[in-house]
Amino acid sequence: MFIVENYSLAILLCVITMLCWGSWANTTKLTTNTWRFELLYWDYGVGILLTTLLLAFTLGSNGQQGRSFMADIQQADTGNFLTAFTGGVVFNLANILLVAAIGIVGMSVAFPVGIGIALVLGVILNYISNPQGNPLLIFGGVMLIAMAIILNAKAYKKLNAQAASKVSQKGLVLSVVSGCLMGLFYKYVAGSMVTNFNMPEAGKLTPYTALVFFGIGIVVSSFLFNTLQMKRPFAGAPIPFADYFKGKLKDHLVGILGGVIWSIGMSLNIIASGKAGPAVSYGLGQGATVVAAIWGIYVWKEFDKAPTGTKPLLHVMLLLYIIGLGMIIVSK
Secondary structure (H helix, E strand, O other), rough: OOOOOOHHHHHHHHHHHHHHHHHHHHHOOOOHHHHHHHHHOOOOOOOHHHHEEEEEHOOOOOOOOOOOOHHHHHOOOOHHHHHHHHHHHHHHHHHHHHHHHHHHHOOHHHHHHHHHHHHHHHHHHHHHHOOOOOOHHHHHHHHHHHHHHHHHHHHHHHOOOOOOOOHHHHHHHHHHHHHHHHHHHHHHHHEOOOOOOOOOOOEOOOOOHHHOOOHHHHHHHHHHHHHHHHHHHOOOOOOOOOHHHEEEEEEEEHHHHHHHHHHHHHHHHHHHHHHHHHHHHHHHOOOOHHHHHHHHHOOOOOOOOOOOOOHHHHHHHHHHHHHHHHHHHHHO
């Protein structure tokens, strides 16, 4: 299987993860006006699973290093399959809440709050389970990112100072809950995997196998989480399942594209974690917040009607995020 041997390459893959994770949500804005994200989400899950299977049978099955995908499945312990699967379930619930929050408060708010919390929690948990890198630099970077989250919340408060707060508060609460769950899922996936990709221990999963069962967890749990979301949506009227089959081909393809983009980012991040370490790899990937905030602020113009003084807060927020991520990069 393909294994990353160079730290610089690992960092590059994490930067690609950042771009993928920060950009996939734009696909929710590319569907027709009648195509709700609850319907898009079915295709999104399929896109994730198809991507992990493709990588498992290509990069995960060729080369002299490690174990091939099929050989890995035959020797793995059931508990590790369930651990990777659980990671997919936890991520799926977190992601459904995040996409709902995006629909209510926009990308430039939902991502910095939700993913910012996930970054802080995820880096701490992954560092405790597998301590790699300079802790002062890692946690110093995390502190700067936490400050950026606070600035983003302040900017959002200024934006909504004159508006009714019911819906906006719901969006913020969804972002916070999503962030707490999002900070947990990566630990499950990493816990199911081998420690040394070059010399995989018996019973553990290679990253490619772990990703497949992670994807299965997402698709299977969608039948619970997304079905409930369709019956009792956070915003808008309930949606009958029959509406999924009324969608245009473009709508289905856009959903699959969103899943493919996110899954490429996740896969590269997991592959890079063998060299960079889970804490560094996850922390850099969640720099997606910067990418998403840039999309929301400068492309989708979500803060164009904000009061004077709001945009400088957002610029400082982005600067703190970038410095914090830089500290995480040089920590190892």
